[in-house]
Amino acid sequence: MQRWDYDIFKPRERMNTMKKLSGLLIICFLIFGWAGNVVAAQEVKTNVTEDGRVQVIMEFDDIKEAEWAAGYIGKMKSKQVVEGFEDGTYRPNQPITRVQAIVMAVRLMGLENEAKAKTPNTKLHFKDAELIDKEFKWAKGYIVVALENGLFDATEDRIQPNKPASRIWVAGLLVKSLGLQAEALSQMATIPEFTDAEQIPAGVVGYLLVAVDKGIVSGYPDGSFKPHKNVTRAEMAALLDRTNEGLLENSGAVKVSGKIKDIDFDATRVTTNVDQLISVTDSVYRPMDGQITIDSYTGEALSYGISSELLVQYHNKFIRADQLAVGDPVGLVVQDQTVIEAALLDAKGIDDTTAAILGFEVEMELGDDKEYKLKYKNMNGRVEAEIVEKNKKWKGKEAEAFLEKLLSEMSLTPDLSRDEVLETVLAALNVKEFKDIELKIQFSNGEKLTIEKENEDFVSDNADGGVREFELKAEWSGEEKLKLKYKNHEGDVEAEVEIESKNDKEKMKGDEAAEMIENVLEQTALSDEMTKQEITESILTALEIDADELKELEIKIKFTNGTELEIEFEQDDDEDEEDEDDEDNEDDE
Numbered sequence: 001m002q003r004w005d006y007d008i009f010k011p012r013e014r015m016n017t018m019k020k021l022s023g024l025l026i027i028c029f030l031i032f033g034w035a036g037n038v039v040a041a042q043e044v045k046t047n048v049t050e051d052g053r054v055q056v057i058m059e060f061d062d063i064k065e066a067e068w069a070a071g072y073i074g075k076m077k078s079k080q081v082v083e084g085f086e087d088g089t090y091r092p093n094q095p096i097t098r099v100q101a102i103v104m105a106v107r108l109m110g111l112e113n114e115a116k117a118k119t120p121n122t123k124l125h126f127k128d129a130e131l132i133d134k135e136f137k138w139a140k141g142y143i144v145v146a147l148e149n150g151l152f153d154a155t156e157d158r159i160q161p162n163k164p165a166s167r168i169w170v171a172g173l174l175v176k177s178l179g180l181q182a183e184a185l186s187q188m189a190t191i192p193e194f195t196d197a198e199q200i201p202a203g204v205v206g207y208l209l210v211a212v213d214k215g216i217v218s219g220y221p222d223g224s225f226k227p228h229k230n231v232t233r234a235e236m237a238a239l240l241d242r243t244n245e246g247l248l249e250n251s252g253a254v255k256v257s258g259k260i261k262d263i264d265f266d267a268t269r270v271t272t273n274v275d276q277l278i279s280v281t282d283s284v285y286r287p288m289d290g291q292i293t294i295d296s297y298t299g300e301a302l303s304y305g306i307s308s309e310l311l312v313q314y315h316n317k318f319i320r321a322d323q324l325a326v327g328d329p330v331g332l333v334v335q336d337q338t339v340i341e342a343a344l345l346d347a348k349g350i351d352d353t354t355a356a357i358l359g360f361e362v363e364m365e366l367g368d369d370k371e372y373k374l375k376y377k378n379m380n381g382r383v384e385a386e387i388v389e390k391n392k393k394w395k396g397k398e399a400e401a402f403l404e405k406l407l408s409e410m411s412l413t414p415d416l417s418r419d420e421v422l423e424t425v426l427a428a429l430n431v432k433e434f435k436d437i438e439l440k441i442q443f444s445n446g447e448k449l450t451i452e453k454e455n456e457d458f459v460s461d462n463a464d465g466g467v468r469e470f471e472l473k474a475e476w477s478g479e480e481k482l483k484l485k486y487k488n489h490e491g492d493v494e495a496e497v498e499i500e501s502k503n504d505k506e507k508m509k510g511d512e513a514a515e516m517i518e519n520v521l522e523q524t525a526l527s528d529e530m531t532k533q534e535i536t537e538s539i540l541t542a543l544e545i546d547a548d549e550l551k552e553l554e555i556k557i558k559f560t561n562g563t564e565l566e567i568e569f570e571q572d573d574d575e576d577e578e579d580e581d582d583e584d585n586e587d588d589e
Helices: 017-032 063-078 098-108 112-117 129-135 137-148 167-177 181-185 202-213 233-250 280-284 396-410 418-428 510-524 532-543 573-588
Strands: 045-048 054-057 254-265 290-296 301-306 311-314 317-320 329-335 338-344 357-367 370-379 382-389 392-395 436-443 448-454 467-476 480-489 492-500 505-509 550-559 564-570
Touching (some): 063 233, 098 112, 129 137, 167 181, 167 202, 167 233, 181 202, 357 396, 382 396, 392 396, 396 418, 480 510, 492 510, 505 510, 510 532
Antiparallel strands (some): 329 338, 480 492, 550 564
């Protein structure tokens, strides 16, 4: 038996297990009985936990072949977007075909009713229309609806239904399903930053950029995108889940999260008409017969309508909404004050200091073509994080840990003013000057905040002769030596510090060295308009070196505007000794 991970579990009532199972199986039959030529009712499995809750297991017989995608596949199955095969498998590692991808996209858009209503005699103006009529007549209605909704590229003269769908083709399909064609077309002239950008067809560049921006697709750790790589059926489920978020947002749905304060169902309010359950949308989002109130992680009490039959996701398993209990942590998607999606969260994975933030994005231009980007998204406990700084990118656990620590330190809340939020974020990031900034925050009470600001007083480093490269070698009395080396190429910084005394030697590299040298450069405020003497005096003052004790000094500077400067100084010890001897001889006389 599996045990649910809850800190608090206070069931409202103990129902008879067999009674619940019987009711659940009836619902399962109603939900999945229509499924056609590839889904069988016996695929629906249940499991009763020790606390009396009945799990609906949205799994296929071969789900262990791609366990990473079990949650995505289960959710898309619960929404009746993906289906398995007659043998009970999903074949997650098998490439998704174009026709399968088209059918799934149409279902995700809630257009299955329209697809089924189309006459199979509809003529298609594709060069492979005869093949479709012969082998894919079951999908013809979906293809027609896809055409009517602009899911095909204008230059496509063949569907090639059996062809494996590539990453770039699926990205275009899903962006079109979100209705973002205009946004994609406006970015057609932008060159992607992927290392294999030359492999991306020019006519789909805009669609790829939008898909990346919306979080539907991403690149690989080596910086490539692999546009022509086939998408597996498991990967397709994940891409559909991400696209589903965009569709819900387009429809006006909002995300909220918190702990259940009260939940109640009244059987007399049930109005479900089984005969009307013929579309994906109707059969998944049932009429509400209950009320749920949660204490949001931002502190508010929020109440919504909810159906007792709504399937609530917990990882790759599900329970009915009427098995939720007071104290359960939940993530809800709400539209028109009604819960249309729900997930039971793992209480052990919730950090109260960051739970108030479901989404956090910052994009800044710092001048000299420097960019700084942060992205954080918490989707029912599944966190995605990314940091782009100085042309370097971090993802995964490292980025997640940094951003969660940052959010914890900032303690952002919806009641802060826009100026307070902006000041808090800039202070936490230690940013004093910026060219422009775009900040987006999504709170757990459903509120969203967007701040866009351009700094009119900003002057770029190129304008004031900022330092791009800096080298210094110095030696003074007591056999003390100092070497500094600094290079900043479009935000990619290399730095090295070496300090040597008579009895000790210390070396620093990386961030520590960069911070030390940048502090010196900040204090000196070097520019190409300064004289060599002014530069020398400024640097020696910042480094606390006495000019009278200096034996040797070499400075090389390259400014961001291209100006280069060299300064060399050497104290002749032999001349000093001769002068001292002359003085001694004069004293003797």
